[in-house]
């Protein structure tokens with residue numbers, strides 16, 4: 001079947017099977033490999049994307065269900081060479097180790113800051129509960145999100 | 157049942173025909189046409205996981221994503237009606253649910269992660285019929301009803317009687333859950349508590365209590381637990397014991413003892429039957445203590 005949806009602001013038409021997952025269509029048909037496959041069962045958040053502006057797990061969404069909707073992946077955040085504020089904060093705080101969990105964390109953080117521009121540390125921790133970092137760099141991830149929110153001042 | 161380490165969770169290894177009705181009527185027609193071979197899909201957070209494991213292999217998937225008429229929270233003069241397709245996150249964000257049905261709000265808030273609650277729906281949580289479904293105990297103590305629709309019209313079943321066993325409900329293969337109705341219980345003190353291994357896991361054990369008091373006397377109460385029997389269950393013997401008694405640590409401890417006798421827990425990966433029985437006593441005491449404080453502060457405020 002054919003589906004049509006907006007991916008990072010661009011209309012896409014793709015031929016998909018009924019049992020294909022959004023995650024696989026993104027990675028294998030549209031070559032957007034920023035979004036990662038971790039557990040496949042909703043536990044790790046590596047596959048998080050924004051669907052109509054809200055964070056969902058692309059490993060548990062049928063591609064067919066995305067017809068007519070809007071998807072934002074990690075590739076859609078930067079404006080040209082200019083990184084998004086959250087991406088910059090992750091770089092500056094050293095919140096990236098192997099980087100596998102990073103796209104999922106950044107998308108989730110982006111969603112948090114759109115909902116709540118001034119989160120407390122507790123609110124940050126609660127919101128990212130569904131994202132796991134196997135390198136366990138949680139301290140710096142939390143710092144990066146607070147920094148992007150302007151709660152932690154920019155170090156010169 | 158299955159071993160997660162032996163499954164390729166990257167794909168859905170099941171071939172099916174995909175349907176995307178736009179109205180409830182169309183959805184019901186499809187369900188009747190493919191009676192028994194179809195499954196409806198809402199958020200997919202239970203169904204797609206089960207299909208990846210091949211625990212379910214439906215040959216037709218009826219996605220309800222476009223059926224807008226299942227997504228609403230409406231307060232009227234008798235209570236609140238929540239459409240089965242309402243996402244858990246929408247319920248969590250409702251100030252009025254938080255205010256008037258705190259136990260339901262507390263249960264919804266601890267389900268999975270933000271992503272899971274953005275996808276998962278109230279109807280999915282109930283129809284999946286896990287003994288650990290977190291919305292079940294609060295809905296049971298609030299006296300909620302499931303509104304079911306099918307080719308023979310509409311019927312109403314109390315949420316307490318909705319579950320038949322793990323993964324099994326009273327729904328016929330051609331029926332859908334349309335709505336959950338919760339009558340107002342604004343004069344009750346209510347609470348939901350659960351224990352988990354880690355915060356993202358499902359419950360080892362959960363409890364909801366709604367209680368009414370006159371001074372320190374418990375005039376009426378309802379107790380329901382999750383993850384301690386094949387379905388979420390009420391504990392009538394403990395409720396009966398508490399009715400008319402003054403609230404005290406001793407009374408609550410005796411009630412807790414009855415609760416721990418009447419549940420039918422198993423030992424599984426999450427906990428042992430022994431631990432579940434032991435902690436049921438403590439949870440009963442804690443839940444009533446909180447319900448009592450809430451009842452008092454409602455009356456005062």
Ligand SMILES: Cc1cc2nc3c(=O)[nH]c(=O)nc-3n(C[C@H](O)[C@H](O)[C@H](O)COP(=O)(O)OP(=O)(O)OC[C@H]3O[C@@H](n4cnc5c(N)ncnc54)[C@H](O)[C@@H]3O)c2cc1C
Pocket residue numbers: 041042043195196197198199200201202203204205240241244266267268269272275276277278279280281282283284288289290291327331332333334356357358359
């Ligand atoms: C990582 C993770 C963590 C989770 N944590 C929790 C937790 O803490 N507590 C908890 O209770 N659950 C938890 N869950 C389970 C799940 O997210 C919830 O049960 C959720 O509410 C299911 O809703 P859904 O819309 O995704 O259902 P789906 O998966 O779409 O459907 C579930 C089942 O219900 C049927 N169904 C759905 N809607 C209807 C309807 N209207 N009429 C008839 N049948 C219907 C479907 O056919 C299917 O069999 C978790 C799941 C994951 C993956």
Ligand code: FES
Pocket residue numbers: 036037038039040041042043044045046047048057058059060
């Ligand atoms: S890959 Fe989707 S949650 Fe882990």
Ligand code: FES
Pocket residue numbers: 095096097098099100101102132133134135136137
């Ligand atoms: S940086 Fe390696 S998994 Fe998070």
